[in-house]
Amino acid sequence: MASYASLKIGHKTGIWKENILKDDGDTNHRNNLIDLKPKDCESYFSLITDYWENISNIYSSHPYIEIFYEDLVNDKQETLNEVFKAMYLETYEVSSKMKKQNRESLEDLIENYGELKTYFKRTKWHYLFKNSHP
Numbered sequence: 001m002a003s004y005a006s007l008k009i010g011h012k013t014g015i016w017k018e019n020i021l022k023d024d025g026d027t028n029h030r031n032n033l034i035d036l037k038p039k040d041c042e043s044y045f046s047l048i049t050d051y052w053e054n055i056s057n058i059y060s061s062h063p064y065i066e067i068f069y070e071d072l073v074n075d076k077q078e079t080l081n082e083v084f085k086a087m088y089l090e091t092y093e094v095s096s097k098m099k100k101q102n103r104e105s106l107e108d109l110i111e112n113y114g115e116l117k118t119y120f121k122r123t124k125w126h127y128l129f130k131n132s133h134p
Helices: 002-013 038-058 069-074 076-086 113-119
Strands: none
Touching (some): 002 069, 038 113, 069 076
16 A cells, blocks of 8 residues: 555655755655545556566565565665575665655545545455555
8 A cells, every 4th residue: 555655646746756865845745645546546456466476476486585665664674684684695784865755654645545444444455554654
């Protein structure tokens, strides 16, 4: 859900990245509130799920690691440490000059979050609404 919300906000605002070194004021005030149609969300979720299943099948006989957007957002260092370990590399502290654009919870970013949560409550994508902080 967080990756789709981020994508839709990027389309709406035209802002795809922000640099911590650039002082452009408080970006939380820009008009990034979105309203998502349940069927559009469902199409996106299906697309990602189908892609993920296809890649999993293609590489089923090879070692691979699954990385989730939410994990990178919530704990970048630990997620990348897992990647380093899977690649037999020493771990090291990573940093980025990029800053998180959407720091609000999904409930605050998506006008109809409650409607979406209800719509997907009994679907295979219900888990996408358990942790609303991107």
